[in-house]
Amino acid sequence: MNYNDDKIKYYLKNILSISSPSGYTEKIMDYIKEELVNLNVPHFETNKGAVVATIKGKNEDYQRTLSAHVDTLGAMVKKINPTGSLAIDPIGGFMMNSIEGENCTIETIHGKTFTGTIQSTKPSVHISGGEARELKRTPENMEVILDEKISSKKEVEELGISVGDFICFSARTCFTEKGFIKSRHLDDKASVAILLYAIKHIVENKVELPYTTNIFISNYEEVGHGASASMPEKTKEFVSVDMGCPGLDQNSSEYSVCICAKDSSGPYDLSMRKKLTDICEKESIDYKIDVYPHYGSDASAALRAGYDIKTALIGAGIFASHGYERTHMDSILCTLDLIIKYCSEE
The missing domain is CATH 3.40.630.10 (Zn peptidases)
Known part of the structure; x- marks a missing residue:
């Protein structure tokens, strides 16, 4: 070849x-x-x-x-939560645990881009103990934590983020010396x-x-x-x-x-x-x-x-x-x- x-x-x-x-x-x-x-x-x-x-x-x-x-695959902003996190709705068929802890970008309808991380609603065993481990990884139990100094729905809306904006998962592309390619x-x-x-x-x-x-x-x-x-x-x-x-x-x-x-x-x-x-x-x-x-x-x-x-x-x-x-x-x-x-x- x-x-x-x-x-x-x-x-x-x-x-x-x-x-x-x-x-x-x-x-x-x-x-x-x-x-x-x-x-x-x-x-x-x-x-x-x-x-x-x-x-x-x-x-x-x-x-x-x-x-x-x-x-x-990806997701869409379903709701802005009172705390300023984003509820998600999946695009395509994937397991929720596969995106837990993943970095992401939010692409707004007006062309702005924001970064964040996808987490479960109980992401820390130090806080939730066994409940964090046993929590079902469903869309309802997952959210995006924005890389912004915000703590309310109003502050998120003022950034220009709204329901229907796209959530894009980080690809994390890696080419190894032995010919493997790892990426979303x-x-x-x-x-x-x-x-x-x-x-x-x-x-x-x-x-x-x-x-x-x-x-x-x-x-x-x-x-x-x-x-x-x-x-x-x-x-x-x-x-x-x-x-x-x-x-x-x-x-x-x-x-x-x-x-x-x-x-x-x-x-x-x-x-x-x-x-x-x-x-x-x-x-x-x-x-x-x-x-x-x-x-x-x-x-x-x-x-x-x-x-x-x-x-x-x-x-x-x-x-x-x-x-x-x-x-x-x-x-x-x-x-x-x-x-x-x-x-x-x-």
């Missing part, structure tokens, strides 16, 4: 540094559009805010579309970086594609309707580039590309899965096939919307998904290699 690791990491680092919970994705989409302009790749923005790039191939009537999503939001920003690099590789190396290929960067996947609209009309094959889930009783790996056979929306297209696994075997790409009972993807959303397409789901193996996640460059490179080989073959 003759790919530039540093450039992939460059894309990933930049994407992870831009907060983008579902519903708050304009800034990161501006970055995506800027990179596509730099690569001289035609693209358009959908009414819902997704970005679709197109690379022409020999056959324009039979098209392939690959997707990844830039939107992440690798789901699915790792895939966005992979697709950006794939576009760069195909364009700069003048790779001839048998079919016109679209890259669909969606912005509402975490809330279930990312690719449910604006699919390029000639799409016949749709590959959701999301993630694999290594863990207890799973076959996925942080060192391979993961191919999903079935998730909560049902089986993915068998002929597509066979095509992808055949490429892996022919090209000696390390892969794992797995089943994810609590998973859905942009492909799931597209099928529910009624698109007549063949779908597949692949991605790097992301450990501890929807928490503080981890993957390895081996998995990212295997996923990238499969994408480029898939796009290049009939």
Whole structure:
């Protein structure tokens, strides 16, 4: 695999540094559009805010579309408490204990940014003892403590913070010397970086594609309707580039590309899965096939919307998904290699 690791990491680092919970994705989409302009790749923005790039191939009537999503988990200010803390309402599905003690930013509707920390309502064992340990980590028992000298609801309102403002979790991105990447939001920003690099590789190396290929960067996947609209009309094959889930009783790996056979929306297209696994075997790409009972993807959303397409789901193996996640460059490179080989073959 003759790919530039540093450039992939460059894309990933930049994407992870831009907060983008579902519903708050304009800034990161501006970055995506800027990179596509730099690569001289035609693209358009959908009414819902997704970005679709197109690379022409020999056959324009039979098209392939690959997707990844830039939107992440996050939260919204539900209420300003009398003490000046902020009650939260989750965006996306995650465990409350996974964000306890996490730094965050509050992005107001008027463009102001404030910092804070997410804590339980009983954060100290020195004060609450066993009650602090036994408190259920539910949204009602979690709050944001602002990094401001305030102690009342009125003082918070005077800062310009209001109900409906977005709460963005700190990514805490770390690249280790042994190839591991640790960060929040690798789901699915790792895939966005992979697709950006794939576009760069195909364009700069003048790779001839048998079919016109679209890259669909969606912005509402975490809330279930990312690719449910604006699919390029000639799409016949749709590959959701999301993630694999290594863990207890799973076959996925942080060192391979993961191919999903079935998730909560049902089986993915068998002929597509066979095509992808055949490429892996022919090209000696390390892969794992797995089943994810609590998973859905942009492909799931597209099928529910009624698109007549063949779908597949692949991605790097992301450990501890929807928490503080981890993957390895081996998995990212295997996923990238499969994408480029898939796009290049009939």
